[in-house]
Amino acid sequence: MYSARTYWLCQVLGWTAWTIANGMVYGAYTGNRQPSQMFATVWFGVAGFLGSHCLRLWIRRAGWVALPILPGAARALGAAIVTSTGVTVASLLVMIYGFHFLTWNSTRLSGYVVNILFWTAVFSLWLALYFGAHYFARSRRAELQALQLDLTAREASFLALRAQLNPHFLFNCLNSIRALISEDPPRAQHAVTMLSSLLRYTLQSGERTDVPLSEEVDMVEEYLALELIRFEDRLQIERDLPAATLPARLPPMLLQTLVENALKHGIARQTSGGTVRLSSALENGCLMLRVSNPGSLAPPAGAPGIGLDNARRRLQLRYGDRAALELVQQSSPEGPVVLATVSIPQ
Numbered sequence: 001m002y003s004a005r006t007y008w009l010c011q012v013l014g015w016t017a018w019t020i021a022n023g024m025v026y027g028a029y030t031g032n033r034q035p036s037q038m039f040a041t042v043w044f045g046v047a048g049f050l051g052s053h054c055l056r057l058w059i060r061r062a063g064w065v066a067l068p069i070l071p072g073a074a075r076a077l078g079a080a081i082v083t084s085t086g087v088t089v090a091s092l093l094v095m096i097y098g099f100h101f102l103t104w105n106s107t108r109l110s111g112y113v114v115n116i117l118f119w120t121a122v123f124s125l126w127l128a129l130y131f132g133a134h135y136f137a138r139s140r141r142a143e144l145q146a147l148q149l150d151l152t153a154r155e156a157s158f159l160a161l162r163a164q165l166n167p168h169f170l171f172n173c174l175n176s177i178r179a180l181i182s183e184d185p186p187r188a189q190h191a192v193t194m195l196s197s198l199l200r201y202t203l204q205s206g207e208r209t210d211v212p213l214s215e216e217v218d219m220v221e222e223y224l225a226l227e228l229i230r231f232e233d234r235l236q237i238e239r240d241l242p243a244a245t246l247p248a249r250l251p252p253m254l255l256q257t258l259v260e261n262a263l264k265h266g267i268a269r270q271t272s273g274g275t276v277r278l279s280s281a282l283e284n285g286c287l288m289l290r291v292s293n294p295g296s297l298a299p300p301a302g303a304p305g306i307g308l309d310n311a312r313r314r315l316q317l318r319y320g321d322r323a324a325l326e327l328v329q330q331s332s333p334e335g336p337v338v339l340a341t342v343s344i345p346q
Helices: 004-030 035-062 069-098 109-165 167-183 185-205 213-234 254-265 305-322
Strands: 235-240 274-283 286-294 324-332 335-345
Touching: 004 035, 035 069, 035 109, 069 109, 109 305, 167 185, 167 213, 185 213, 213 235, 213 254, 213 274, 254 274, 254 286, 254 305, 254 335, 305 324, 305 335
Parallel strands: 235 274
Antiparallel strands: 274 286, 286 335, 324 335
């Protein structure tokens, strides 16, 4: 969005140039260069300046710039006609009582109509420039946000891949698979397949802006299956994912980030482990994702780290204030619980 300083600069320079050009054209056409005529020309410039500024205030108060082009332009054109009528009446009063160029008896209805049409044409041109500047700024801002969103999505992919490839994760996962090779070879093979699928999904997620919840859930199930090899009985999973919510769209790796945070800051810090609960719902046109884990928000267990900060930034870039990610402390019969809630418009 351009600044107020730019607006006032364009207003002053534009109407000044219009006044000078208007005076030169009128003087050359009529040969009338009397001071009173020059004053009248200046008045028309001032009237255009004030009328267009009132038009701007009307547009801003009504919020028409935020509308699509056709509805916004149609409303603005109606406002331009009203403003043109007001400027015509004001100009008539100035011409009669200020410059004494006219009298009430000398005015004609056709003169009113011509002046209204003239000012409507002038203000329509002004509106085209005004709306054009706004739509251009909006387009540039949308392009910038799209680039930022793409960059952040790729950053999320890298961070998720780095988290999965860190030595601690691979050491635990590979040791678990190694133990399974002699005890349960088919399960070991399946674990290797899940690890490969998880890493492939992580690599590919940076190329997509959103995915269906069903796809994200499948990936999270593979991640949890690998972690169950390590945590065994210390980790219990409860799911409440209605089928109606599975087609809903969300940024890739978002649910995985919440689950990973629950395991890292919840289950891993509890000697006896605990239960991670996943749920989804459609509420008021939004997909609601909730992930809870035993633990506390008090540091260091509740430190959000890079993952949640990245998730919040991605949601802000993609949805603005319509999306949210919140962490709250709750109590349960099993002890303190941290609940992560994400709201994503659909």
